[in-house]
Structure formats: structure tokens, C-alpha cells
Amino acid sequence: MMRIILLSEKPEDRAFFEPVARLANLPFVNAGTAESLCASLLQDPEALLVVDVSTEQIYKKFETVVAEKVGLYSDTVNVNRMFFVAGEDLQTLNYVAESDLFGHLIMRPGSREVSAAPDQRTIAEDQARTSRLFSVAASDRGFGVERYFGPNVKIQEIMVTKASQKKTIVESLKMKLLEVGFHSRAATSIATAADEIIMNAIFDAPTDDTGRVMYAQTARSTEMELSERARVSFKIMFDGTVLGLSVLDQYGSLDKKKLLGHLAKSYQNDQFKVKASVAGAGLGIANVFNTCGGMVFCCEMGVKTEVMLFYRKAKSYKEFKDQFRFLSTFMYL
Amino acid sequence: MIQVHKEVKGDILAIKIVGSIEENVDFAGIIGNITVPNVYVYLKEVPRMNSVGVKSWVKYFQSIAAKGVNLKFLECSTAIVEQINLISNFTCGAKIESIYVPFCCTSCGTELLGLFKSDDIKKINLAIPDLKCSKCGGKATFDDIPEEYFGFLMR
Ligand SMILES: [Zn+2]
Numbered sequence: 091m092m093r094i095i096l097l098s099e100k101p102e103d104r105a106f107f108e109p110v111a112r113l114a115n116l117p118f119v120n121a122g123t124a125e126s127l128c129a130s131l132l133q134d135p136e137a138l139l140v141v142d143v144s145t146e147q148i149y150k151k152f153e154t155v156v157a158e159k160v161g162l163y164s165d166t167v168n169v170n171r172m173f174f175v176a177g178e179d180l181q182t183l184n185y186v187a188e189s190d191l192f193g194h195l196i197m198r199p200g201s202r203e204v205s206a207a208p209d210q211r212t213i214a215e216d217q218a219r220t221s222r223l224f225s226v227a228a229s230d231r232g233f234g235v236e237r238y239f240g241p242n243v244k245i246q247e248i249m250v251t252k253a254s255q256k257k258t259i260v261e262s263l264k265m266k267l268l269e270v271g272f273h274s275r276a277a278t279s280i281a282t283a284a285d286e287i288i289m290n291a292i293f294d295a296p297t298d299d300t301g302r303v304m305y306a307q308t309a310r311s312t313e314m315e316l317s318e319r320a321r322v323s324f325k326i327m328f329d330g331t332v333l334g335l336s337v338l339d340q341y342g343s344l345d346k347k348k349l350l351g352h353l354a355k356s357y358q359n360d361q362f363k364v365k366a367s368v369a370g371a372g373l374g375i376a377n378v379f380n381t382c383g384g385m386v387f388c389c390e391m392g393v394k395t396e397v398m399l400f401y402r403k404a405k406s407y408k409e410f411k412d413q414f415r416f417l418s419t420f421m422y423l
Numbered sequence: 424m425i426q427v428h429k430e431v432k433g434d435i436l437a438i439k440i441v442g443s444i445e446e447n448v449d450f451a452g453i454i455g456n457i458t459v460p461n462v463y464v465y466l467k468e469v470p471r472m473n474s475v476g477v478k479s480w481v482k483y484f485q486s487i488a489a490k491g492v493n494l495k496f497l498e499c500s501t502a503i504v505e506q507i508n509l510i511s512n513f514t515c516g517a518k519i520e521s522i523y524v525p526f527c528c529t530s531c532g533t534e535l536l537g538l539f540k541s542d543d544i545k546k547i548n549l550a551i552p553d554l555k556c557s558k559c560g561g562k563a564t565f566d567d568i569p570e571e572y573f574g575f576l577m578r
Binding site: 274275285 | 477509534566567568
């Protein structure tokens with residue numbers, strides 16, 4: 091039976107996820123211990139698991155029990171349905187980024203210290219969004235940015251058929267965001283995110299039969315007509331509050347381990363300096379992750395990858411920075 | 424395409440960069456040879472930068488710094504300040520002379536910018552004073568998180 095099983099001693103997690111389960115029309119169970127979560131999972135491999143991973147100690151304990159009782163690489167463990175919850179970002183949670191059990195990370199709403207007034211904290215809205223994410227995770231596939239929205243959403247789709255089209259798309263997206271009332275710095279940061287994910291889809295996604303990235307050494311300023319398969323679909327959706335962007339390629343070449351490694355890097359730290367000589371997607375995607383609300387990677391290997399970004403409109407940039415954050419990966423072999 | 428305005432005054436080359444810094448930028452090509460010991464880069468009109476632009480930036484300014492040129496960044500836009508904070512080697516040893524600080528009016532939501540010297544921000548311990556909104560006269564407060572926007576001053 092499809093249901094949500096929570097493993098967290100934090101009362102705020104129960105307070106947040108129990109209503110989420112109701113909204114998603116899924117039964118809610120509080121597991122209490124990792125052993126009891128594993129027992130439930132063995133009976134019910136379809137369940138969505140929500141697990142507190144706030145500290146390395148809590149996480150390691152959970153991982154050890156899963157390894158003993160179920161097996162880390164057992165078919166019973168479907169990481170596409172594994173949701174980790176923490177108050178920190180991925181950059182401070184290396185054990186999460188390196189975990190073989192990683193599927194999703196939800197940052198506990200309100201954990202970032204920004205002085206937004208309590209009435210502006212839209213917990214109910216965050217719960218509604220989480221419930222849609224859970225509904226998608228409970229389904230067969232994670233593709234389709236429109237499924238992460240309610241019914242009243244406007245959609246625009248653009249087919250990118252040559253590399254130089256990106257500039258026009260990015261600039262007109264920024265203008266549109268300003269028109270619908272996004273803060274100018276927010277609009278700039280969203281436009282840059284669109285720039286990065288479109289560029290990745292054009293230059294980093296295409297692989298040849300041997301799995302080699304075809305344009306790894308190609309300058310990003312190169313004008314290219316995109317073949318039928320190399321064309322990229324770019325979607326913009328807005329429901330008045332939340333903006334969604336989606337980029338879909340027809341290669342399905344995402345390397346999840348590598349991706350999590352990129353996202354967990356902090357270039358603020360001297361350990362990771364920008365190397366001017368190395369091309370590639372790492373820096374761009376890390377910057378996108380730093381400034382976005384939700385980020386979803388959905389990949390069917392060898393077939394397609396959809397990258398989705400979600401941003402809540404806010405009155406000020408400070409409030410924009412304080413938005414609900416999650417990172418999701420859906421991988422299909 | 425970005426534009427670069429250059430002016431030499433004595434032993435200082437002043438460079439003003441206008442436009443978004445992206446994959447098409449060729450700093451070496453548009454700035455050319457540096458023959459003076461001091462280079463001041465004015466960055467008020469750089470609205471946006473992508474990761475390829477960041478790489479070209481680091482490559483170019485690192486090569487200038489390696490020649491022993493005294494490098495200063497002035498009037499840094501919010502987009503530049505974000506990169507300075509996000510990337511540890513973005514400044515390539517340059518002194519960040521002055522930056523634009525973002526404000527948002529608490530009454531009408533208007534966005535404003537104020538130019539501050541880095542040294543002055545340090546002197547007031549990052550406690551940026553409010554501004555008067557130019558549109559409605561209301562109170563405009565600093566619109567970011569001090570520890571994040573001024574993070575580079577604490578490194
Ligand atoms: Zn005002």
C-alpha cells in the first residue's frame with residue numbers, strides 16, 4: 091500500500107509532514123525507530139520514506155540499520171522514494187551528498203535565519219508543494235514540470251533549435267519576470283539559472299554511443315544548429331506565486347554521483363577554486379542550486395533528462411532568498 | 424556583447440565594463456595589452472554573469488595579477504558582489520574598493536541602490552543605515568543578509 095513513513099524525533103517534522111500526507115491523500119505512519127521503518131518497508135516496498143538526517147550520527151545509524159535489515163542495494167530500497175530532511179544545505183552535509191541512499195533532500199522550512207515575519211512564512215504553501223512532489227514520487231515517473239503545479243498554471247514552451255537562441259530566451263525571460271513583479275535581483279538570478287541549464291542541455295547532455303560527452307571541448311560560444319535529437323525543450327510555468335522552469339534533453343546522460351558532488355561543492359571555500367582551464371557544468375549548476383528554491387533532476391538513462399527549477403515570487407530579495415528549498419533526483423534505468 | 428571603455432590617466436588604466444559577462448566575452452581581445460602598473464575596473468553596469476563568463480574573468484584577471492599589476496574593482500554591481508562572495512578566487516587579488524548595496528522600500532517595495540566604500544562598511548560593522556525611498560519617502564532597508572552580502576569583507 092502506498093503510504094508515507096516518517097523517521098524523525100523532531101516534532102516539527104511530524105507537524106510539517108502529517109498534513110502533507112493528508113494533502114497527497116496518502117496514509118501517514120510515524121516509524122519511531124529505524125528498525126521499525128525497515129520492517130514496514132519490507133512489508134511495503136512502495137512506501138515513501140521521510141528520514142531526518144540532521145547530523146552525520148543520525149544518518150549513519152539509519153544507514154547501518156538499512157544495510158543490516160534490508161540491504162543498501164536491495165531492490166526493496168527505491169531511492170526515488172527516499173526523502174531526507176535536514177536544516178542545513180547540502181554543502182554542509184557531505185555524508186548526505188555521498189550517500190548511496192540519496193533520492194531527495196528537503197530543507198526544513200524556516201531553518202534559515204532570515205527575519206521574515208511569521209505571517210509571511212507560507213508553511214501551508216510549502217506543504218502543498220511538498221505534497222505534489224510526493225504525489226509525483228508515488229507515481230511511475232517524475233517527468234513533467236506541470237505535475238508539480240496545481241491546475242491554474244500558465245505554460246509556455248520553446249523549442250531550442252540552435253545554440254545562439256539561448257541568449258534571446260534568457261533576456262526575454264528576465265523581462266517577463268520583471269513584468270509579473272519579480273524583484274530585479276531575483277529575475278537576474280532566475281535568468282542566469284535558465285542560461286546555465288539550457289547551456290548544459292546543449293553542450294553537456296549529448297553523448298555518443300560510447301557514453302563520451304560530444305561537446306566537452308567545444309567553446310560554449312560556438313554557434314550550432316541542433317539536430318533533431320539534440321533539440322532542447324524549454325518550459326516556463328507560473329501560477330502567480332511560483333515559477334517553474336524545465337529543460338528537457340533527449341539523451342538521458344545524467345551522472346547522479348557526479349551531480350551531487352558538484353552541488354555539494356562550495357566555491358566560497360578555498361578548497362574549490364574556479365579553474366579557468368576546465369570547461370564543464372560544475373560551477374554553473376552549483377550556482378543555480380545556491381540560488382533556487384526547488385531543483386529536480388529526472389533522468390531515464392539513454393532516453394531523456396528533465397531538469398526543473400522552482401522559485402517563489404517575493405516582495406524583497408531577502409524574502410526571495412528565504413524560500414522553501416528541496417533537491418530531488420529521479421533516476422530510471 | 425559587452426562593451427569596454429578605457430582611459431589612461433598617468434599610471435592608471437581605468438576600464439569600465441558594460442553588459443552581461445557570458446560565453447562570448449574575450450577580455451584579452453577587448454582590453455588589450457596592459458602597459459601601466461595600476462588597473463581600476465568599474466563594474467556598475469554589469470547586470471549578470473554566467474559560469475562561462477566567470478571562468479573567462481578568472482583566467483584574464485589572474486593573468487594580469489600574475490604580471491604584478493595593482494588591481495582594483497570599483498562600483499561593483501550586485502551581480503559582481505554575488506560572484507565575489509560565491510567564489511573564493513574571483514577577485515584575483517584585486518582590492519574591492521566600492522560596491523553597490525541593495526535596498527528595498529518597506530512601504531512601496533521600490534528597489535534602490537546605494538554606493539558604499541568597502542572600508543566604510545567595515546567601519547560601521549556591516550550595520551547599513553536605512554535610506555529614504557526616492558519614490559514615496561518611506562523607509563528603505565538593506566535588502567539582503569549582511570553576513571552573506573558582505574561575506575567577502577569578513578574573509
Ligand atoms: Zn517607497
